[in-house]
Amino acid sequence: MAMQSPFLDFVAEEMYKRRYAKRTVETYVYWIRFYILFHKKQHPKDLSEAQVEQFLTYLAVERHVAVQTQALALNALSFLYKEIFQRPLALNLNFNQSSKPRKLPVVLTKDEIKRLLKEIDPSYLLLAQLLYGSGLRLMEAVRLRVAAIDFDYLSIMVWHGKGGKHRRVTLAPELVPALKRQIAIVEAYYHHDLATADYAGVWLPFALARKYPNAPKELGWQYLFPSGKLSIDPDSKLLRRHHIDESGLQKAVKIAARKAAINKHVSCHTLRHSFATHLLQAGMDIRTVQEQLGHTDVKTTQIYTHVLKQGGNAVQSPLSQLL
DSSP states (O other), X not given: OOOOOHHHHHHHHHHHHTTOOHHHHHHHHHHHHHHHHHTTTOOGGGOOXXXXXXXXXXHHHTSOOBHHHHHHHHHHHHHXXXXXXXXXXXXXXXXXXXXXXXXXXXXXXXHHHHHHHHHSOHHHHHHHHHHHHHOOOHHHHHTOBGGXXXXXXXXXXXXXXXXXXXXEEEOOGGGHHHHHHHHHHHHHHHHHHHTSTTBOOOOOOTTHHHHSTTGGGSGGGSBSSBOSSXXXXXXXXXXXXXXXXXXXXXXXXXXXXXXXXXXXXXXXXXXXXXXXXXXXXXXXXXXXXXXXXXXXXXXXHGGGGXXXXXXXXXXXXXXXXXX
8 A cells, every 4th residue: 555645744744743653653644545545546635524434434344344443543534634634523423333343362371471481582581571570562661761660669660651641560579680680781881872972862752851951861761671782863863772673572472482382373462461361360450450551441451351350459460470
């Protein structure tokens, strides 16, 4: 569906100005492009709500997309008409809603988790343990900063998670020694970088760098899992140290699953699914699990209730039972 478009570039630029995450921008642009192509490349400003309804119905009836996929397409078009054209869509759009049920998440047993962690490349072990032990999303884990780790309260602060939300999640005490060793590695990079000419400090989100001009060169703001080399930030053209590439962790998890002879479709997100399911199996209440996962709506968390057992209050990481 390749399509070069100054208009779509403009939409992306406007989203970045509003501080949308890169992946959200890419997803919205994908659906807006799809919408334009569906209507034979007519400019969307010349289309009405009837054409939006027609497109959303097509996704449900012809493409058989899941409910969440259709909702994502609607969100993209809602942004387009509200923020770009200043013509908000009606709240009562009339279209066929998708009825395709959401797939149940792939969940590993505790024994499978043990086997996978035993087989994973040691350089990615701590990251994998955090995905499972704290229920982090892939990008939340690789974007962690040193200051996000709270050793006193055994928790991790997730800043700007999905939807730009912040939350505090549990930290398995068994990971404290490994995390302190990781911070020592970061500190070594940090001192090397400070002695490097033209080093501009770590990238900071939004206006933080302007509000706290010294923060980019403070240890607490450095990435917990830094790249092995300095590089030029493509946006600012400044010399920085980014976080590691998430594709390495994704590959390591898949290789470990094969080595562990786990005959399931395993991804990094499988570890997060397993975190939630194992908490519910241990008797954790669903509202607490919802908070740990950062779900806006408890209905999203309820997908894990096929193993729900009510009860329990304190949040203890399931990783603690393994180590």
